[in-house]
Amino acid sequence: MTKLQEIAEYEDFFIDYHASLPEAITKMNKNANGSVVLLNENFPVAMLTQSDIINALGEKADLSLSIYHYATQVLISVEETRPIEFAIKLFSEHNIRRIVLLDEKKEFAGVVLQERLFDFMGEDISKVEVQQEVDKQLEKRLENEYLLMQQSKLATMGEMIGHIAHQWRQPLAQLGGIFMNLDAAYAHKDLTPEYLEKRINKGNELIKYMSQTIDDFRHFFEPNETEQAFNVEDYIQSAVHIIEASLTYSHIELKVISPKEPLFVQGYASEFSQVILNLLDNAKDILIEREIKQPKIVIETLLINNKVVITVQDNAGGIDEKIIGQIFDIYFSTKRAKGGSGLGLYMSKLIIERKSMGTLDVSNTNEGASFSISLNLD
Numbered sequence: 001m002t003k004l005q006e007i008a009e010y011e012d013f014f015i016d017y018h019a020s021l022p023e024a025i026t027k028m029n030k031n032a033n034g035s036v037v038l039l040n041e042n043f044p045v046a047m048l049t050q051s052d053i054i055n056a057l058g059e060k061a062d063l064s065l066s067i068y069h070y071a072t073q074v075l076i077s078v079e080e081t082r083p084i085e086f087a088i089k090l091f092s093e094h095n096i097r098r099i100v101l102l103d104e105k106k107e108f109a110g111v112v113l114q115e116r117l118f119d120f121m122g123e124d125i126s127k128v129e130v131q132q133e134v135d136k137q138l139e140k141r142l143e144n145e146y147l148l149m150q151q152s153k154l155a156t157m158g159e160m161i162g163h164i165a166h167q168w169r170q171p172l173a174q175l176g177g178i179f180m181n182l183d184a185a186y187a188h189k190d191l192t193p194e195y196l197e198k199r200i201n202k203g204n205e206l207i208k209y210m211s212q213t214i215d216d217f218r219h220f221f222e223p224n225e226t227e228q229a230f231n232v233e234d235y236i237q238s239a240v241h242i243i244e245a246s247l248t249y250s251h252i253e254l255k256v257i258s259p260k261e262p263l264f265v266q267g268y269a270s271e272f273s274q275v276i277l278n279l280l281d282n283a284k285d286i287l288i289e290r291e292i293k294q295p296k297i298v299i300e301t302l303l304i305n306n307k308v309v310i311t312v313q314d315n316a317g318g319i320d321e322k323i324i325g326q327i328f329d330i331y332f333s334t335k336r337a338k339g340g341s342g343l344g345l346y347m348s349k350l351i352i353e354r355k356s357m358g359t360l361d362v363s364n365t366n367e368g369a370s371f372s373i374s375l376n377l378d
Contacts, residue, residue, distance in 0.1 A: 004087055005080035007120045008101050008110030014039050017046065017068040021056070024048055024067045033113060037075070037100055038068055042107035044100050046071035077102050080109040087117055170245070171206040178203050212241070229378045230269040231262045232301060232308055239276035240299070243284070247297070250288055254280075257300040263308045264378040267356035275348040275360070276312070279371050282344065283314040286369075290316050303377065310373040318364035327362065 012030040015023060017038035027036045034050040048071040056070045076090060080101040087099055091114050103109040178199050185191040240256060247254050265272075280297060287295035298313045319327065326332050328349045352360040358375040 002084050002120075003080065004078070004082050004084055004099070004101055004112050005109065007084065007116055008080065008112055009033075009116065010110040013037055013111045014044075014108055015067070016040075018066045021053060021067055021070070025053065033098075035098055035111075037108060037111060038071060039108055042105075044075060044077060044102070044108050047075045047098065047100070075100055079104075084117060084120070087112055091117070168210055171210055175203055175206055178206075227266055228269060229264045229266050230272070231264055232272070232310060232375070233258050233262065235269050235273040236276050236299060236301065236310070239273045239280060242277060243280050247280075247284060250284060250295070252284060252287055252295040252297060255296065255298045257298065259301050259303060263301065263303060265308050265356070265358075265375040266378045267358075267375070268351070271351045271355065275351050275373070276310070278344045278348050279312040283312060283316065283369070286316040287314060292316050306377050308375045308377050310375075311370055313365060313368060313370040315367040317368055319362065319369050321364075324362065324364070328360075 009031070012027050013033070013035075014037045015027050017040050019038075024036055028034055028050060036048050037044050038046040038048055046068060048067055052070045076096055076098075077100040078086065078090070080103055090096065090099055097114045099112045101109040101112060182191065182196070182199055185195060236256065240254065244254065276299070280299075283297045287297070292315060294315075296315050298311075300311050300313075302309045302311075323332075328345050332346070349360045352358045352373055352375070356375055358373060361372050361374075363370050363372070
């Protein structure tokens with residue numbers, strides 16, 4: 001059984017965490033890997049990569065600080081005596097390119113590079129065994145993604161109940177008004193059959209509207225077992241119907257620009273609707289947080305080069321360029337203090353890109369943020 005220590009790289013892969021950026025760059029040039037492990041005495045404390053340095057230079061950071069301030073990469077460390085099969089599992093699960101090795105004293109013992117591992121494997125490890133490991137990790141990943149999706153829906157449930165409360169407030173007040181009108185008409189002997197029928201019909205319309213809200217809520221949490229072709233506009237409207245009253249309550253204008261002809265895509269309809277609702281919710285929250293005057297959200301659906309493109313734009317001023325590249329990361333949230341789970345955008349991207357074979361991107365416009373979904377026309 002081959003151990004990780006047998007394929008470890010050591011020379012020029014470590015540096016003191018108090019070192020300067022030029023010293024770190026020199027190390028990276030020597031090891032030709034674009035990374036270096038930062039040590040506090042002999043203990044690894046962080047991983048610095050070329051990307052960290054480029055970001056520091058691009059942001060015009062204080063370059064006189066020690067390199068520890070610029071390191072952002074996750075450091076995965078294991079015992080050097082572990083078998084190389086264990087590294088395959090780590091590379092698969094964590095989507096990383098480097099593993100730091102520790103000796104029995106938990107001190108730095110080298111680095112295992114993903115490319116070095118696969119070069120070493122060659123014909124020594126059966127391709128069947130590797131495929132079995134890949135299949136096993138894929139199955140586990142899919143299971144984790146399903147659990148995360150359910151967790152994301154649960155995290156949304158509290159907000160959904162708030163939306164229903166806003167949806168029901170006005171029709172409940174109108175129903176109360178109908179009863180008062182009937183009572184007053186009866187007291188003044190003005191209650192004619194025609195007036196009674198008119199009031200009853202109005203009450204039935206309000207009850208039907210409230211019932212539709214419950215149906216939307218139930219369909220939202222109803223899992224899709226199979227893919228289906230669906231009209232994107234129908235499920236955009238489903239999400240809009242849920243949040244519309246909350247937007248009105250917060251004095252936020254919502255403009256929906258629909259295509260002239262129905263556009264169908266293949267996928268999971270309720271999960272697509274969840275993505276739209278999540279984008280609308282995020283836009284609403286940032287508009288309220290920043291106290292934007294004349295707040296506005298625009299949803300537009302277009303057909304571009306045989307792709308169905310849905311954009312959700314706001315006028316809240318945009319996303320900080322320092323974090324715009326992180327907003328789709330799992331558990332990343334700017335709303336931690338307010339109970340943000342950090343799952344919404346991660347799951348939205350997962351649904352669109354993994355389950356609908358589309359793309360979900362974000363950019364800043366002159367007015368605010370613009371999220372763009374691109375799906376294949378069915």
